[in-house]
Amino acid sequence: MTQFPKAADLGDLLPQPVRSQELLNRLSTRRSAPAQTLTVPGPNPEEVAEILRLGARTPDHGKLFPWRFVVMGPQTRADLAERLSALAVRQGLGGKAQAVLAKLTAAPVSILVISTAAPGPKPVWEQELSSGAVCMNIEHAADALGYAACWITDWYSYDAEALEILGVKPNEKVAGFIHIGTTAEAPLERVRPDLSTLTITLP
Numbered sequence: 396m397t398q399f400p401k402a403a404d405l406g407d408l409l410p411q412p413v414r415s416q417e418l419l420n421r422l423s424t425r426r427s428a429p430a431q432t433l434t435v436p437g438p439n440p441e442e443v444a445e446i447l448r449l450g451a452r453t454p455d456h457g458k459l460f461p462w463r464f465v466v467m468g469p470q471t472r473a474d475l476a477e478r479l480s481a482l483a484v485r486q487g488l489g490g491k492a493q494a495v496l497a498k499l500t501a502a503p504v505s506i507l508v509i510s511t512a513a514p515g516p517k518p519v520w521e522q523e524l525s526s527g528a529v530c531m532n533i534e535h536a537a538d539a540l541g542y543a544a545c546w547i548t549d550w551y552s553y554d555a556e557a558l559e560i561l562g563v564k565p566n567e568k569v570a571g572f573i574h575i576g577t578t579a580e581a582p583l584e585r586v587r588p589d590l591s592t593l594t595i596t597l598p
């Protein structure tokens with residue numbers, strides 16, 4: 396049974412970083428799973444709460460918490476997929492738009508991360524970046540609990556009618572669906588960038 400680390404209280408003295416070979420190994424081999432291959436077991440409600448708690452320990456300029464979460468089980472997503480499928484037909488989006496709905500329904504648990512960024516004391520761009528950081532942190536937290544995950548947006552994250560179906564308000568944006576479960580498919584390494592073309596190092 397997984398031991399969840401104790402949540403720190405406001406003002407607690409926190410530990411300094413320590414070298415962790417286990418974490419380094421994991422960061423150097425972690426991969427997303429194809430969303431449609433995700434199946435049971437997925438995180439139980441206690442583990443989902445922990446994934447959210449760890450996921451939300453994310454840099455956030457101004458402590459605005461410019462994001463919110465919708466935890467969705469399979470039944471909710473099956474209903475949504477049905478409505479989104481009808482929408483795709485109505486809008487003539489074609490078979491691919493319907494086919495990708497399989498990514499929405501496969502996993503046992505999905506966390507919809509919604510950016511609630513708004514003009515205010517800190518730039519909207521920075522608030523949106525924080526939502527992306529939350530998504531990645533959720534993926535790492537899921538990974539640490541032994542689950543595979545995948546970050547998906549697809550067309551319904553950008554279509555106005557679809558957003559209404561998803562319950563995303565007009566002033567909000569979808570940062571991503573983080574689908575979490577278990578996959579039987581062993582991940583293969585994918586192409587990685589040549590960092591020398593993307594990096595300059597200055598003295």
Ligand SMILES: Cc1cc2nc3c(=O)[nH]c(=O)nc-3n(C[C@H](O)[C@H](O)[C@H](O)COP(=O)(O)O)c2cc1C
Nearest residue numbers: 425426427428498545546547548549550570571585
């Ligand atoms: C913001 C964002 C949205 C994404 N949306 C999709 C998507 O809609 N469909 C898809 O197949 N992959 C999507 N991906 C890609 C996958 O989540 C994942 O990054 C990719 O499969 C490989 O990642 P890995 O290096 O973690 O294995 C998205 C990634 C990001 C960062």
